[in-house]
Amino acid sequence: MTDSAQREAPRADAELAAVPTSATGVIIVDLAQIRANWRALVGRVAPAECAAVVKADAYGLGAAHVIPALVKEGCRTFFVATIAEAAQARGLAPEATIYVLDGLLPGTGSELLAIGAIPALASFEEVKEWATLAAARGARLPTVLHLDTGLSRLGLTGSDMNVIATEGRARSLDVRLIMSHLGCADNPEHDMNALQRENFDAMRGCMAHVPASLVASDGLMLGVDYHYDLVRPGYALYGGQAFQGGPAPVAPVLIVKARVLQVRHVQPGDQVGYSATWRPNRPTRLAIVAAGYDDGVARALSRGTGEDGAHVMFEGKLAPIVGRVSMDLITVDVTKLKHPPVRGDFVDLIGPGLPIETVGAAAGTIGYEVLTRLGRRFHRIYRGG
Structure with missing residues (x-):
């Protein structure tokens, strides 16, 4: 066992001892590490500002805990996706700047203003509606202009920007930020990165004085030419490592454990799980674990077979998931473990x-989806809150 693992063991034992006996699993979120990750990213991108993306309940980790931790660390700008998320964030961060990535839904301008959130306007229709509201209020309303620089998703076009500039519509808006989003930032060799940066510079030319933001977690790793005035990390804050050009200066923040309900023995040819998709070819010891797709264990983890597929971990040793993942249960082959788990033990997911x-x-997806699909049945522990 490493020195760090030896130091970690007493805390982990104490945490598990405090978990209710009725809990089938536990999710441990290290808020201190989230704060440390944000600090590390601040150092990476300075003098650009480092915001925090806390949409989707802070990527499934709990915005009610994550936002106050980041505020305490000094974060002053947050990005959310929806108006409901903006309202929650405002309650947790009364002095922060809050940007809404989904922009302006029809008829929601007054609600956004009441929250004090700023929409990222991504279509000419949104700009017109926001400008009309500004005229009715007799005030220049704070605004983000969201440009489509090549992702072909949300975003204003070059033609939109020309019309906004020539009509003078922007004069009725207090444009706080011009932003776009890279489509291939995880791959530093992809030609789209430089192309989108060139498009971004060209499209914002008529408002070059306005602060700019182009990148999120992966893009900030591309270097200072991509940082502009503000970066928007999300996944990296939560320990994610999607960038293919090297590790981001962050560490994992999450541990998920589930209880063993039963240990049993099966014989060659016995059916294991739904649809008889897996049968052992030798006498096998199985651990039946209280976790399934309702808890965020993707059903797609069933696609592998034994050692070639997905695993859990017990006391530092891997054990393969076998058979179908169901709503509440997985079956794990623990035959090769020298000291297999027993009923009531926790295994690591x-x-x-x-x-x-x-x-x-292992599930044919990405870590982003793993985080945002974490279930709500497991007991949660927040370290460093």
Whole structure:
């Protein structure tokens, strides 16, 4: 056991001892590490501002805990997706700047103003509606202009920007930020990165004095030419490592454990799980674990077979998931473990040795989805709150 693991063991034992006996699983979120990750990213991008993306309940980790932790660390700008998320963020961060990435839904301008949130306007229709509201209020309303620089998703076009500039419509708006989003930032060799940056510079030319933001977690790793005035990390804050050009200066923040309900023995040819998709070819010891797709264990983890598929971990040793993942249960082959778990023990679904990228790859998806699909049944522990 490493020195860090030896130091970690007493805290982990104490945490598990405090978990209710009725809990089938536990999710441990390290708020101190989230704060440390934000600090590390601040150092990476200075003098650009480092915001925090806390949409989707802070990527499934709990915005009610994550936002106050980041405010305490000094974060003053947050990005959310929806108006409901903006309202929650405002209650947790009364003095922060809050940007809404989904922009302006029809008829929601007054609600945004009441919250004190700023929409990222991504269409000419949104700009017109926001400008009309500004005229009715007799005030210049704070605004983000969201440009489509090549992702072909949300975003104003070059023609839109020309019309906004020539009509003078922008004069009725207090444009606080011009932003776009890279489509291939995880791959530093992709030609789209430089092309989108060139498009961004050209499209914002008529408002070059306005602060600019182009990148999120992966893009900030591309270097200072991409940082502009503000970066918007989300996944990296939560320990994610999607950038293919090297590790981001962040560490994991999440451990997920589930209880063993039963240990049993099966014989060659016995059916294991739904649809008889897996049968052992030798006498096998199985651990039946209280976790399933309702808890965020993707059903797609069933696609592998034994050692070639997904795993859990017990006391530092991997054990393969076998058979179908069901709503509440998985079956794990623990035959090869020298000291297999017993009824009531916890096994790791995510943690040291099983990072979110590994779990996502086994399910044919990405770590982002692993985080945002964490279930609500497991007991939660927040470290460093």
